[in-house]
Amino acid sequence: MRVPFQLCAAALLIAMSPRGSADDVIISPDVVYGHKLGLAMTCDAFTPQEDANGAAVLFMVSGGWYSGWSPPEQSQHMFRPLTDKGFTVFAVRHGSSPRFTITEAVADVRRSVRFIRANAERFKIDPDRIGVFGMSAGGHLSLMLGTASDDGIAESKDPIEHISDRVNAVVAYVAPTDLRVMAKDAPDRLAAYGGFPALEIDQQAAEVDSPLLHVSPDDPPTLLLAGVKDELVPIFHSRNIQAAFQKANVTSDLIEFENAGHGFGGEDARKATEAMVDWFVTHLSK
Known part of the structure; x- marks a missing residue:
């Protein structure tokens, strides 16, 4: 169940990726942002x-x-729509x-934000202009950074x-927002969730x-992108958190794709990528 998601993610971002030379971007591979059980956590x-x-x-x-x-x-090439900007x-x-x-x-990605912010000078970035995005479970983690940092x-010690793990803008694609309905003891749990070991949790957990x-009202500007026909993460996940953002007066928007499921293709992919890039341009401008 992981492979279709990863292919979808690549297709989504490639949809707006202009062809260009790889030489215009410097790649720093396997940057270590922490350690766990003697192993490195990297980006x-x-x-x-x-x-x-x-x-x-x-x-x-x-x-997943x-x-x-x-x-x-x-x-x-997946990130060219952003690096080109x-x-x-x-x-x-x-x-x-x-x-x-x-x-x-969640703890790992929080640490990644702290590390990157602490090393802002090294990476030549502004520590107060950090965005995050992801798809499906990646969208969920993005929203956790936006709402619970x-x-x-x-x-x-x-x-x-000691460094903040807050982010300054969020874009979440087809993101689970309420894990209680996906938990193993949820009364209306979808059968598909049994295929995800991470969801072998109870509603309380x-x-x-x-x-x-x-x-909460101090959450960063957040864009939600969701497919109305999504059968894995139904549209109510995005609609419910959008209603909560509106109630809390958080700058937010929800773009629904009427014919899309758990992932976008074709024109939907192009529009979603364009909206994601525009969101970061708008909310992370100096």
Whole structure:
């Protein structure tokens, strides 16, 4: 179930990717942003050589809360719509299901934001202009960064944790927002969720990682992109959190694609990518 998601993600971003030379972007592979169980947690950085705008956008490498590695040279084209606009892009990997839980994945991506912000000078970015986006589980992680982050953990012995993990703009594609309805004891749980080890949680445990329950007026500008015919993550996930954003007076928008399911193709993909890029241009401008 992971492979179709990853192919969809690539197709979605390629839809607006102009052809260009790979030499116009500097790739910094396997940047270590932390360690877990003696292993490195890594991300890849894609930095425009010309006309960099100083803003960063993190992409959550996640489908079904599975996070895999691929050579960054093979994924560079996915981020061209952003790097062509001057954004430095970080492809962030997290501790992957089934070994690690959703809660642990959330903690990992929070650390990635802290690390990147702490090293803003190194990456030549503005620590106050950091966006995040992702698709499906990656969209969920993006929303968790938008709704449930903090200003740093002052009592931590780790200096990286003293840094805020807040982001300044979010774009979430086909994102789960209420994990309670996906939990193993949910009365109307979809049968498909049984194929995701990360969702072997009960409703009580699901609350802490449900973005819908963390919405507050200080959340960053958030764009939601969803397919009306999505049978894996039904449209109500996006509609419900959009209603919560509106109630909290959070700058937000929901774009619904009438004929799309869990992923977009063709003209829908082009429009979604264009909307994502425009959102970051608007809300991460200097």
